[in-house]
Amino acid sequence: MIDTEPQLAELLEKRKARRCEPPYVPQEDGAVQGLLEAFFKTEAPGMTVSDVARLGGGASKEQFIFTLMGQDASAKRYVLRMDPTEAITETSRSREFEILKAFQGVIPVPDPVWLDDDGSVFPRPAVIMEFVDGVTKPSNSSLKVTGLGTVLGDPLRDQIRPQYLDMLAKIHNFDWRGADLPSFTAPTADPKLPTRWLIQFWKELLEQDAVTQEPVLRLASQWLEDNVPDCEKISVVHGDFRTGNYLFDEASGQVTALLDWEMCYLGDFHADLGWLLQPVFGSNIDGLFRASDIFEPEDFIASYETVSGNRVNRKTLHYFTVFNAWKSYILVSALGMMAARQAHNHQDVLLTFLAATGPMFVDDLARLLSMPESLGEASQ
Amino acid sequence: MNPSVDDRLNSVLRALQNVVLPALPPQASLAQEQVMLAMGHIQIIQAQLDATPTFEAEELADLIDMSHQILAIDSSSTSFQTQLASLKDAMEAREGHVRDRAETIRSAIDVLLQAAHSDTPYHQAIRDVILASGRARTEKDRQWFSAMGFDAAFTGA
Numbered sequence: 001m002i003d004t005e006p007q008l009a010e011l012l013e014k015r016k017a018r019r020c021e022p023p024y025v026p027q028e029d030g031a032v033q034g035l036l037e038a039f040f041k042t043e044a045p046g047m048t049v050s051d052v053a054r055l056g057g058g059a060s061k062e063q064f065i066f067t068l069m070g071q072d073a074s075a076k077r078y079v080l081r082m083d084p085t086e087a088i089t090e091t092s093r094s095r096e097f098e099i100l101k102a103f104q105g106v107i108p109v110p111d112p113v114w115l116d117d118d119g120s121v122f123p124r125p126a127v128i129m130e131f132v133d134g135v136t137k138p139s140n141s142s143l144k145v146t147g148l149g150t151v152l153g154d155p156l157r158d159q160i161r162p163q164y165l166d167m168l169a170k171i172h173n174f175d176w177r178g179a180d181l182p183s184f185t186a187p188t189a190d191p192k193l194p195t196r197w198l199i200q201f202w203k204e205l206l207e208q209d210a211v212t213q214e215p216v217l218r219l220a221s222q223w224l225e226d227n228v229p230d231c232e233k234i235s236v237v238h239g240d241f242r243t244g245n246y247l248f249d250e251a252s253g254q255v256t257a258l259l260d261w262e263m264c265y266l267g268d269f270h271a272d273l274g275w276l277l278q279p280v281f282g283s284n285i286d287g288l289f290r291a292s293d294i295f296e297p298e299d300f301i302a303s304y305e306t307v308s309g310n311r312v313n314r315k316t317l318h319y320f321t322v323f324n325a326w327k328s329y330i331l332v333s334a335l336g337m338m339a340a341r342q343a344h345n346h347q348d349v350l351l352t353f354l355a356a357t358g359p360m361f362v363d364d365l366a367r368l369l370s371m372p373e374s375l376g377e378a379s380q
Numbered sequence: 381m382n383p384s385v386d387d388r389l390n391s392v393l394r395a396l397q398n399v400v401l402p403a404l405p406p407q408a409s410l411a412q413e414q415v416m417l418a419m420g421h422i423q424i425i426q427a428q429l430d431a432t433p434t435f436e437a438e439e440l441a442d443l444i445d446m447s448h449q450i451l452a453i454d455s456s457s458t459s460f461q462t463q464l465a466s467l468k469d470a471m472e473a474r475e476g477h478v479r480d481r482a483e484t485i486r487s488a489i490d491v492l493l494q495a496a497h498s499d500t501p502y503h504q505a506i507r508d509v510i511l512a513s514g515r516a517r518t519e520k521d522r523q524w525f526s527a528m529g530f531d532a533a534f535t536g537a
Contacts, residue, residue: 026410029407053407053409054407054408054409054410055409056409056410056412056413148530149530149532212483212486213483213486213487213489213490214486215446215486215489215490215493215510215514216510216511216514216518218489218490218493218494219493219507219510219511222493222497279532280530280532282532283532284532284533289532346410347410347413347414349414349417349418349421350413350414350417352421353417353420353421353528356525356528356530357525357528357530357531358521359518359521359522359524359525360518360522360530360531362514362518362521363514363515363518363519363521363522365514366511366514366515366518367515369507369511370511370512370515
């Protein structure tokens with residue numbers, strides 16, 4: 001077993017066994033209707049499933065919206081999120097369910113209602129959550145794959161900005177010790193353990209799924225292992241916090257739900273900061289880069305410190321900037337490409353399209369590893 | 381006359397655009413998205429088609445050039461002669477598809493990097509070569525994939 005968070009080490013072992021499975025066939029709406037009916041026959045007898053329809057967007061899970069009607073004729077909309085055989089991410093539905101439950105009432109998130117953690121009813125592990133109204137991008141924006149490069153524009157930028165900071169601060173300052181998170185293990189043994197576990201998890205994914213032996217990636221893996229920083233405060237890390245991963249009401253700019261918690265873990269909050277500051281998740285208009293199309297980088301860091309009260313350590317932020325370029329490459333050029341090669345996903349054509357971002361991350365890594373901050377003795 | 385690759389791909393694009401896409405029901409969002417992605421892929425492949433052999437040959441040449449630079453580093457006091465010999469063999473191989481030859485060189489460099497990790501000065505020297513060559517190479521790769529529309533440095537958005 002890999003020396004990482006125990007629940008994730010188990011996940012890594014299970015995925016090896018799936019590698020030999022036959023090609024994945026996307027679920028048809030009619031088949032999903034049958035699966036949902038079978039599920040609710042035991043979970044909520046008397047409820048009726050209707051209006052099953054596939055949801056677009058996203059690059060990892062099969063998602064369907066449906067209506068559940070009670071015996072008193074009350075109807076409610078829900079979303080089914082189900083794993084394909086392999087995907088651009090390797091995550092746990094139990095963890096997603098638990099963290100969404102933990103954040104109810106803290107920040108706007110969908111309410112998870114049912115869980116099939118081991119795929120005992122559905123073909124693969126699945127979670128069902130309440131449907132939340134909202135959009136991930138303005139209706140007049142051009143087609144962007146998985147929300148990359150979304151431009152909010154005015155007045156949404158100013159409307160969403162304080163909510164964005166507030167959500168991030170509340171995640172990073174959340175009292176996870178008091179929450180019910182049995183599928184998470186807190187890395188408390190030593191200050192380097194949170195990030196050491198993180199690196200080992202992603203390195204193992206790279207080893208399992210690399211379709212090419214890119215030399216810059218090996219250098220990055222070595223640098224990340226040699227320079228693990230101390231984690232001064234163990235926080236909930238969202239793992240994919242950025243514009244494109246929250247819903248908002250277009251008329252008011254009110255955020256209705258923060259989505260895509262599947263890569264969430266307990267670790268160093270700098271990881272979220274390095275992630276959302278990546279060029280690929282921002283806009284570049286007339287030479288001005290805005291992270292999530294909201295913040296210039298220094299403005300974001302200063303604002304985040306003010307709102308959260310957390311001090312941003314520049315050396316640690318640099319470490320996680322390298323980490324996130326490395327992680328991004330692993331997602332699109334290793335996991336995504338391997339899933340497509342194995343025909344183990346419902347949207348191989350999207351995964352091979354996204355893999356074209358790989359050279360951007362290799363370029364980022366080569367540039368970052370050449371910076372003075374990356375040179376010299378292994379740090380901290 | 382044989383149908384050209386362009387003619388064949390254009391006919392596939394027209395079928396997807398004019399027949400398949402309009403026939404999809406409005407609620408078939410995944411199918412619509414995938415047809416559009418498939419069309420995007422085909423258009424970009426079409427634009428790259430003639431240049432692909434040159435692009436791949438240049439990629440191999442860049443790897444060979446990087447390998448020359450690595451082999452030129454003084455390794456007399458190191459214990460990596462086996463790995464270096466493998467790299468030299470990979471670099472000098474003349475058989476096989478250029479993509480396979482390129483991957484064999486990458487794998488040989490990877491093995492060397494792992495072996496040399498504990499030898500700080502030598503590893504540092506290899507690292508300097510790889511990072512400099514890597515940036516020059518990724519500039520070409522980013523340009524190659526710029527039509528996909530992700531790279532703000534090329535799309536300006």
